[in-house]
Amino acid sequence: MSDITQAQADAVLSAARDxxxxxxxxxxxxxxxxxxxxxxxxxxxxxxxxxxxxxxxxARTARYFDMATGSIGELSQPGGPLFNIExxxxxxxxxxxxxxxxxEDGSIIGAIGVSGSTVENDHTVASAGAAxxx
Amino acid sequence: MSDITQAQADAVLSAARDxxxxxxxxxxxxxxxxxxxxxxxxxxxxxxxxxxxxxxxxARTARYFDMATGSIGELSQPGGPLFNIExxxxxxxxxxxxxxxxxEDGSIIGAIGVSGSTVENDHTVASAGAAxxx
Amino acid sequence: MSDITQAQADAVLSAARDxxxxxxxxxxxxxxxxxxxxxxxxxxxxxxxxxxxxxxxxARTARYFDMATGSIGELSQPGGPLFNIExxxxxxxxxxxxxxxxxEDGSIIGAIGVSGSTVENDHTVASAGAAxxx
Amino acid sequence: MSDITQAQADAVLSAARDxxxxxxxxxxxxxxxxxxxxxxxxxxxxxxxxxxxxxxxxARTARYFDMATGSIGELSQPGGPLFNIExxxxxxxxxxxxxxxxxEDGSIIGAIGVSGSTVENDHTVASAGAAxxx
Numbered sequence: 041m042s043d044i045t046q047a048q049a050d051a052v053l054s055a056a057r058d059x060x061x062x063x064x065x066x067x068x069x070x071x072x073x074x075x076x077x078x079x080x081x082x083x084x085x086x087x088x089x090x091x092x093x094x095x096x097x098x099a100r101t102a103r104y105f106d107m108a109t110g111s112i113g114e115l116s117q118p119g120g121p122l123f124n125i126e127x128x129x130x131x132x133x134x135x136x137x138x139x140x141x142x143x144e145d146g147s148i149i150g151a152i153g154v155s156g157s158t159v160e161n162d163h164t165v166a167s168a169g170a171a172x173x174x
Numbered sequence: 175m176s177d178i179t180q181a182q183a184d185a186v187l188s189a190a191r192d193x194x195x196x197x198x199x200x201x202x203x204x205x206x207x208x209x210x211x212x213x214x215x216x217x218x219x220x221x222x223x224x225x226x227x228x229x230x231x232x233a234r235t236a237r238y239f240d241m242a243t244g245s246i247g248e249l250s251q252p253g254g255p256l257f258n259i260e261x262x263x264x265x266x267x268x269x270x271x272x273x274x275x276x277x278e279d280g281s282i283i284g285a286i287g288v289s290g291s292t293v294e295n296d297h298t299v300a301s302a303g304a305a306x307x308x
Numbered sequence: 309m310s311d312i313t314q315a316q317a318d319a320v321l322s323a324a325r326d327x328x329x330x331x332x333x334x335x336x337x338x339x340x341x342x343x344x345x346x347x348x349x350x351x352x353x354x355x356x357x358x359x360x361x362x363x364x365x366x367a368r369t370a371r372y373f374d375m376a377t378g379s380i381g382e383l384s385q386p387g388g389p390l391f392n393i394e395x396x397x398x399x400x401x402x403x404x405x406x407x408x409x410x411x412e413d414g415s416i417i418g419a420i421g422v423s424g425s426t427v428e429n430d431h432t433v434a435s436a437g438a439a440x441x442x
Numbered sequence: 443m444s445d446i447t448q449a450q451a452d453a454v455l456s457a458a459r460d461x462x463x464x465x466x467x468x469x470x471x472x473x474x475x476x477x478x479x480x481x482x483x484x485x486x487x488x489x490x491x492x493x494x495x496x497x498x499x500x501a502r503t504a505r506y507f508d509m510a511t512g513s514i515g516e517l518s519q520p521g522g523p524l525f526n527i528e529x530x531x532x533x534x535x536x537x538x539x540x541x542x543x544x545x546e547d548g549s550i551i552g553a554i555g556v557s558g559s560t561v562e563n564d565h566t567v568a569s570a571g572a573a574x575x576x
Contacts, residue, residue: 083482089237126257212351394529427523
């Protein structure tokens with residue numbers, strides 16, 4: 041298993057933070073490793089306190105299922121095949137803002153989770169972090 | 175960051191309790207500080223036991239996102255952008271009854287959470303507490 | 309079962325707070341009812357954040373066993389009959405600062421827990437709250 | 443209440459990481475704000491997974507009681523005045539590696555927690571982070 045390095049995680053945080061500044065938002069940004077364990081985290085000044093946990097849960101959710109958190113949310117609605125999956129794993133967050141992170145060889149080396157604004161902005165900032173080439 | 179004082183928290187509890195008496199309800203009333211930590215709490219005689227935790231969670235939720243709890247609930251419904259956000263942060267309460275508290279300079283110094291009656295009454299009583307001028 | 313009223317709980321908090329001021333300490337003070345549920349709480353300005361939970365746990369512990377928390381701590385030491393009882397009930401605190409509260413007829417109507425200074429000061433302030441005549 | 447900024451938290455993490463490299467250790471380093479909420483975190487490559495939570499709990503413990511975690515541990519031993527305080531607050535860590543962070547005016551603006559080596563090394567690295575002048 042390839043795993044994200046501290047240098048890579050720092051680059052992901054930095055790219056996401058730059059994106060947050062461009063969008064004028066104050067974000068919580070979390071990076072987990074290939075094992076789903078917290079690797080790096082930063083909270084911008086003024087970012088919502090409740091988004092600390094949500095950003096971490098988004099990153100973990102994205103790595104737990106190797107897909108964008110929003111994709112799981114489409115399946116977890118009432119009547120859907122994964123209804124209320126959110127109660128598992130100590131709490132999943134299934135709306136946008138969490139994305140897998142890929143290594144040079146294309147394998148998943150971790151995930152990023154962003155929370156602090158609209159889910160559209162959260163997703164934009166997470167995407168900026170995930171776009172870093174490793 | 176300004177933080178609520180004990181004297182301010184007592185004034186908030188007192189105003190909320192007066193409002194509860196006017197509406198003929200028995201409420202649990204919680205105040206958290208700027209960091210989301212419990213600052214003051216009171217349970218009126220006969221108030222629901224299950225509302226102790228709910229009032230504290232409402233206060234915390236309001237501070238965690240710096241908005242009325244009911245505003246989050248509008249976004250967390252099935253099909254909404256924040257579906258099942260309630261599983262985060264050890265449990266959020268997203269129906270009405272939680273409101274941020276503002277200091278003299280307009281900054282948020284804490285939050286109030288009220289639970290014990292209909293959500294309309296909970297909100298009314300929380301509003302009375304939040305209306306105190308600091 | 310007699311139960312503590314809000315007026316009684318307020319009087320207990322007030323007496324404990326006066327005692328804290330006399331001793332020059334900043335305390336967290338919690339009162340639980342006969343069922344062990346939180347009835348009233350206040351945090352003095354500057355009191356330790358970690359003592360919020362401890363004050364509540366002291367009050368609950370005192371009511372759960374109807375004795376001073378320190379008395380349980382004497383039995384929970386290594387080699388003692390109640391070794392590590394602290395892990396039960398979601399966490400007990402068994403050092404001084406928690407005391408049962410008695411009603412007019414001598415029955416236990418709740419408990420007080422105080423945390424924020426040395427255990428001697430915590431106990432002194434809790435005693436002041438428990439000395440209130442109901 | 444003064445609160446730590448993101449720039450300050452980054453400087454603390456950076457100083458602590460430099461110290462870890464000097465001591466040849468792989469550390470988890472956490473910074474919490476004045477309210478005890480996570481502000482920044484980094485895990486060096488190869489650092490123990492079990493130390494993620496410990497570093498965060500050390501930081502929180504240091505802020506919860508405004509003192510070095512090791513000072514609490516001296517009081518929480520069998521027969522000591524704070525025996526088993528560790529079960530409170532969702533889990534405290536009371537051995538060395540957590541220290542308060544002070545602002546320019548001397549007030550506490552947060553705390554740092556370090557875990558990943560011996561407690562002596564953890565404390566050394568935390569001290570390097572805490573020595574940053576804000």
